[in-house]
Amino acid sequence: MSYDRMEGTDMSSSQEAAIRLRFSRADGSLGRLGTEKLVERALAFSAASSGAAILFVIAFVFMKAYPLLARDGLAWLARADWDGAVMEAWWNPDFWRFGALPLLVGTFATTTGALMVAVPLGVGCAIILSEVAPPGLGRILATAVRLLSGVPSVIFGLVGLTVVVPFVQKTFITEELGLRYVDVPLDGQSLLAGSLVLAFMIIPFVVAVSADAMRSVPESYRFGGLALGMTKWRTIAKLVIPPALPGIVAGIVLATARGIGEAIAMAMVAGGLANIPHLDRGFVAFLEPVRTLASAIVENGEGMSVLQVESALFSLGATLLVVSVVTSILARAAFSRLRTKTGLATERAI
Amino acid sequence: MARLSFAHVRSRFWMAACWVSAAVVLAVCAGIVLAMAARGIGALEPSFFTTDPQPSFEESLAGGIRAPLAGSVILAVSGILAVFLPSLGAAIYLAEYMDEQKLGTRAIRLGLEVLAGVPSVVFGFWGLAVFSQPIFAFLSDSAGGDATSAFGRSFLVGALVMAVHILPFVVKVMEEAIRAVPRALREAGYALGLTKWRMIKRVVLPSAAPGIVTAIVLGLGLIVGDTAIVWLTVGGTMTMSGADAWWLPHNWLPVLKGTGSTLTTFIFYSSPAGEGNAPGKAYGAAFVLLALVVALNAFVAWIGRQRSIKAQ
Amino acid sequence: MNDVAEVVLPAVPTAGTASVDVACEPWAVQAAGVSSWYGSNQVLKDVDICIPQRRITALIGPSGCGKSTFLRCVNRMNDLIRGFRMQGTVSVHGEDINGPQVDVTLLRRTVGMVFQHPNPFPMSVYDNIALAVREHKPSINRDELDGIVEQSLKDAHLWDEVKDRLSGSALGLSGGQQQRLCIARALAVKPEVLMLDEPCASLDPIATGKIEELLLQLRERYTIIIVTHNLAQARRISDEMAFFLMGEMLEQGPTQQVLAAPQREETAAYLDGSYG
Ligand SMILES: Nc1ncnc2c1ncn2[C@@H]1O[C@H](COP(=O)(O)OP(=O)(O)O)[C@@H](O)[C@H]1O
Ligand SMILES: [Mg+2]
Numbered sequence: 001m002s003y004d005r006m007e008g009t010d011m012s013s014s015q016e017a018a019i020r021l022r023f024s025r026a027d028g029s030l031g032r033l034g035t036e037k038l039v040e041r042a043l044a045f046s047a048a049s050s051g052a053a054i055l056f057v058i059a060f061v062f063m064k065a066y067p068l069l070a071r072d073g074l075a076w077l078a079r080a081d082w083d084g085a086v087m088e089a090w091w092n093p094d095f096w097r098f099g100a101l102p103l104l105v106g107t108f109a110t111t112t113g114a115l116m117v118a119v120p121l122g123v124g125c126a127i128i129l130s131e132v133a134p135p136g137l138g139r140i141l142a143t144a145v146r147l148l149s150g151v152p153s154v155i156f157g158l159v160g161l162t163v164v165v166p167f168v169q170k171t172f173i174t175e176e177l178g179l180r181y182v183d184v185p186l187d188g189q190s191l192l193a194g195s196l197v198l199a200f201m202i203i204p205f206v207v208a209v210s211a212d213a214m215r216s217v218p219e220s221y222r223f224g225g226l227a228l229g230m231t232k233w234r235t236i237a238k239l240v241i242p243p244a245l246p247g248i249v250a251g252i253v254l255a256t257a258r259g260i261g262e263a264i265a266m267a268m269v270a271g272g273l274a275n276i277p278h279l280d281r282g283f284v285a286f287l288e289p290v291r292t293l294a295s296a297i298v299e300n301g302e303g304m305s306v307l308q309v310e311s312a313l314f315s316l317g318a319t320l321l322v323v324s325v326v327t328s329i330l331a332r333a334a335f336s337r338l339r340t341k342t343g344l345a346t347e348r349a350i
Numbered sequence: 351m352a353r354l355s356f357a358h359v360r361s362r363f364w365m366a367a368c369w370v371s372a373a374v375v376l377a378v379c380a381g382i383v384l385a386m387a388a389r390g391i392g393a394l395e396p397s398f399f400t401t402d403p404q405p406s407f408e409e410s411l412a413g414g415i416r417a418p419l420a421g422s423v424i425l426a427v428s429g430i431l432a433v434f435l436p437s438l439g440a441a442i443y444l445a446e447y448m449d450e451q452k453l454g455t456r457a458i459r460l461g462l463e464v465l466a467g468v469p470s471v472v473f474g475f476w477g478l479a480v481f482s483q484p485i486f487a488f489l490s491d492s493a494g495g496d497a498t499s500a501f502g503r504s505f506l507v508g509a510l511v512m513a514v515h516i517l518p519f520v521v522k523v524m525e526e527a528i529r530a531v532p533r534a535l536r537e538a539g540y541a542l543g544l545t546k547w548r549m550i551k552r553v554v555l556p557s558a559a560p561g562i563v564t565a566i567v568l569g570l571g572l573i574v575g576d577t578a579i580v581w582l583t584v585g586g587t588m589t590m591s592g593a594d595a596w597w598l599p600h601n602w603l604p605v606l607k608g609t610g611s612t613l614t615t616f617i618f619y620s621s622p623a624g625e626g627n628a629p630g631k632a633y634g635a636a637f638v639l640l641a642l643v644v645a646l647n648a649f650v651a652w653i654g655r656q657r658s659i660k661a662q
Numbered sequence: 663m664n665d666v667a668e669v670v671l672p673a674v675p676t677a678g679t680a681s682v683d684v685a686c687e688p689w690a691v692q693a694a695g696v697s698s699w700y701g702s703n704q705v706l707k708d709v710d711i712c713i714p715q716r717r718i719t720a721l722i723g724p725s726g727c728g729k730s731t732f733l734r735c736v737n738r739m740n741d742l743i744r745g746f747r748m749q750g751t752v753s754v755h756g757e758d759i760n761g762p763q764v765d766v767t768l769l770r771r772t773v774g775m776v777f778q779h780p781n782p783f784p785m786s787v788y789d790n791i792a793l794a795v796r797e798h799k800p801s802i803n804r805d806e807l808d809g810i811v812e813q814s815l816k817d818a819h820l821w822d823e824v825k826d827r828l829s830g831s832a833l834g835l836s837g838g839q840q841q842r843l844c845i846a847r848a849l850a851v852k853p854e855v856l857m858l859d860e861p862c863a864s865l866d867p868i869a870t871g872k873i874e875e876l877l878l879q880l881r882e883r884y885t886i887i888i889v890t891h892n893l894a895q896a897r898r899i900s901d902e903m904a905f906f907l908m909g910e911m912l913e914q915g916p917t918q919q920v921l922a923a924p925q926r927e928e929t930a931a932y933l934d935g936s937y938g
Contacts, residue, residue: 144379
C-alpha cells in the first residue's frame with residue numbers, strides 16, 4: 001500500500017533521477033474510469049427504462065383504443081349513447097356504435113362546477129395564506145390545505161355519499177320533482193353533489209400553487225404600493241396578483257387536470273348514469289346524475305372481457321391521456337411565464 | 351367617527367371575502383376530520399383490527415379490517431420496493447449526468463412530466479390489460495386455470511402498476527433533492543480527489559438523503575391513498591385469496607400472487623356505493639386511513655424541519 | 663477496486679530529505695504562458711508564475727482579476743465548468759497537469775484546496791474527514807482511520823475543540839471551526855500543495871488569527887498558496903507574493919520586497935489604495 005506516503009520512503013531512491021510521477025498513470029491504466037463508465041451506463045439505463053415505461057403505457061393505451069378509433073374515428077365522442085351501447089356490445093360482437101358524449105359532458109360539467117367553487121375560494125384562501133395571515137394562523141391554514149390534498153379520494157367519496165348527497169336530496173329534491181321527471185333518478189347523487197365534492201378535492205392545488213406564486217412576487221412591490229397610500233386590497237389586486245397571475249393560472253390548470261381525472265369519488269357521488277343533464281329543466285339539471293370519463297372506466301371496468309367495450313374504455317383512457325398532456329403543457333407554459341414575470345431565474349447546479 | 355372612503359369599504363369587502371374563503375377551507379377540512387372521528391371511532395374496537403371482513407347484510411357482523419390494513423401495507427411496501435431503484439437511478443442520471451441538449455434526455459424529461467399528470471384510473475386499466483396477457487401469468491394466480499389469459503389481478507400486479515404510476519412523481523422529488531445539494535459541497539468532494547460517481551455516492555446522495563426519504567414517503571402516501579388502481583388490479587376480494595396467514599414468510603409469494611383488498615377498496619366496498627354496505631365500518635377504516643396519511647404527512651414535515659434546522 | 667494503490671507515490675520530503683528534494687525540484691507549482699477563457703471571456707492572460715516549495719505564497723489583486731481561476735487551473739477544478747478552456751502549461755513538481763496520462767483525481771489529492779466559504783459536508787465531524795480517506799483506501803481499518811482523523815484534526819489545530827463531539831454534525835461548528843475542519847479534511851488525503859482561496863473572508867478576526875497561526879505551522883510540511891484580500895494578512899504570513907491585475911500576473915517576489923518596493927506602478931497603486 002503506497003497510500004501512506006510515509007511508508008513509501010524506500011521507493012524514492014530508485015526513482016531519484018526521473019521525475020516522480022504523482023498523478024500520472026505511466027502504465028496507461030484507467031484507474032477508476034472503468035467503474036465510472038459502468039455506473040453511468042447503469043444510471044442511463046434506468047433513466048431510459050423509465051422513458052420506455054412511459055412510451056409503453058402510451059403506446060399500449062392507443063393500441064387498445066385503435067379498434068374503435070379505426071372504425072369510428074372520433075364520432076364516438078359526439079354520439080350520445082353510452083350505457084345502452086355498453087349493454088348491447090355484451091351480446092352483439094359486431095356492435096361498435098359507442099357514444100361517449102354524456103361522459104364528456106359529465107366530465108366537463110363536474111369539473112366546471114368544481115372550478116366555479118374552487119377558484120374563488122382557493123384564490124381567496126391563497127391571498128390570506130401568503131399576504132395576510134399571521135405566522136401562526138398561516139401554519140394552521142397551510143396544514144389544513146396539505147391535509148386536504150392528502151385525503152384519499154375514496155374518503156371524499158365516502159363523506160360525499162353520506163353527507164353531501166343526502167344534503168342535496170333533502171334540500172332540493174321534493175317528491176313532486178321526482179314524479180315530474182321520471183326519466184332520470186333524482187336521489188341526490190348528482191352533478192351538484194359531484195361538483196361540490198370535486199371542488200374540495202381540487203382546492204389544495206389552487207391554494208398551494210397560487211400562494212407560492214404570490215410569495216414569489218418581490219417584497220418591494222408591496223412596499224411600493226403601501227408607500228403610495230394604496231389600501232392593502234388594492235396593493236394585492238394591482239401589484240401582487242398581476243405578476244403572480246401565471247402561477248394562479250397554473251394552479252387552476254393543475255386543479256382542472258386533477259378534476260378531470262378523478263374516478264372513484266365521482267363514481268360514488270355523481271350518480272351512476274351516463275346522462276346528459278337537461279338544461280331546459282333549469283336548476284333541476286344540476287340535480288341529475290352524470291358520469292365522467294374517468295369514473296366510466298371504473299364503473300364499466302368489468303366489461304373489459306368484451307373486445308368492443310375494452311376498446312371503448314381504452315379510447316376514454318386515450319382521451320384522458322391527451323387531456324393530461326395538454327394540461328401539463330399548459331401548466332408548464334404558465335410556470336415559465338411566471339418565472340419571467342417575477343424575475344425568478346431557474347438555477348442549475350453543476 | 352371618520353367616514354370610510356369608497357376605497358376603504360371596497361378593500362374591506364374583498365379582504366372579508368378572502369377571510370371567508372379561508373374559513374370555508376378550514377371548516378371543510380375540520381369537517382372531514384370530525385366526520386371521520388364522529389362516525390369512525392365507534393368502529394375502532396380491538397376486534398376491528400383483528401378480524402377479516404365478512405360479507406354480511408348485518409353491519410355488526412361485517413367483520414374488521416385486518417386483511418385490508420395488511421393489504422395496504424403489503425401493496426405500499428412492494429410498490430416502493432419496485433420503484434425505488436429505477437427512480438433513484440433515473441433521478442441521479444437526470445440531475446447529474448444528463449446532457450440537456452440531447453434529444454433523448456429531453457424526451458424522457460417531458461415524458462415524465464406528462465405521465466405525472468395521467469389519472470391513476472388510466473394506469474389501473476392499463477395494468478389490468480397488460481398483466482392479463484398470458485406471458486404475465488406468473489404474476490397472478492388464476493383460480494379458473496384459464497390457459498389463454500392470465501388473471502391479471504394480484505398484489506404483484508398492483509405493486510408494479512403503482513410503481514409505474516408513482517415513478518414520475520418520485521423521480522421528480524428525488525431529482526429536486528439531488529439538484530438542491532449545494533455546488534460548494536460538490537466542489538469540496540471533487541477537490542478531495544473523488545471521481546464523479548464517488549462524489550455523487552459519498553457527498554451528493556448523503557446530503558440529499560432527507561429529500562430522497564421524502565420522495566419515498568410521499569410515494570407511500572400515493573399508494574396508500576389510491577383506490578382506482580387497487581380496485582382494478584388487486585381484485586375485488588376483501589380477504590386475501592393467497593393465504594390467510596400472510597405474515598408467515600412461506601406464504602408471501604402466494605399472497606403476492608393472490609388478490610385482496612386495501613383500506614381504500616375496503617372503504618369503497620363498504621360504503622353505500624359498494625356491495626358491502628356497512629358505512630360504519632367504512633368510516634372506521636377511513637379514520638384509520640386518514641390517520642395513516644396524516645402520519646406520513648407529519649413525517650415529511652418533520653424531515654423538512656430537520657433539514658431547515660440543519661441548514662441554519 | 664483500488665488501482666490508486668498501484669501507483670507508487672513518493673515520500674513526502676521531510677526535514678531530513680528536504681535539501682535533496684528542493685535541489686532537484688525547486689518549484690512546487692510552475693505556470694508558463696497560462697491563458698484561460700470562460701466561453702469567450704478571457705480571464706487569464708499569459709500568466710507565468712513559480713511557487714516555491716514549502717513556503718507560503720500569497721496571491722493578491724482586486725477581485726475579478728483571476729486569482730481563483732488560477733487556483734482552479736492548478737487542480738483542474740475548472741474541468742467541471744462547461745465552456746472553460748486553457749492554454750499554456752502548469753506543472754506540479756515538474757509533472758504536467760494536463761498530460762495525457764494524468765489522473766485528475768490523483769492530481770486533486772496532490773493539490774488540496776480550501777474554499778472561501780467553509781463547506782463541510784452535512785455529516786459528522788469524523789465522517790467529514792474519513793470520507794475521502796475511505797474512498798482512496800477502502801480497505802483501511804478503523805484504528806488506522808481513527809489515527810488519520812485525529813492527526814488531521816491536530817494538524818488543523820481543531821482536535822482539542824472537537825475531540826468530544828466527533829460524531830456530532832459538522833454544521834454545528836462555528837464558522838472558524840468549520841474552516842479548520844475543511845483544512846483538516848484537505849490534509850487527511852495527504853496533499854503536497856495546499857491552496858486556500860480567501861479562507862478567512864467570512865471569518866472574524868479571532869478565527870482568522872487561529873488560521874494564520876495554523877498556516878504558519880503547516881508551512882514546514884506543505885507548499886501553501888493563499889489568495890487573500892487582506893494585505894496585513896499577506897504581510898504576516900506569506901514568504902512570496904504575486905500580484906494579479908485583470909488576468910495578468912504583474913509582479914512576483916519575496917513578500918517584504920514587493921510590499922516595500924514594488925517594481926510596477928500598478929502594484930504600488932494597489933498597495934497604496936488598500937492602505938487607504
Ligand atoms: N464559472 C465561471 N463562469 C464564467 N465566468 C467566470 C466563472 N468564474 C469566474 N468567472 C469570471 O472570471 C473572472 C475572474 O474571476 P475570479 O477568478 O473568480 O476572480 P478573483 O478570484 O480574482 O476575484 C471574473 O470576471 C468572473 O466573472
Ligand atoms: Mg475569488
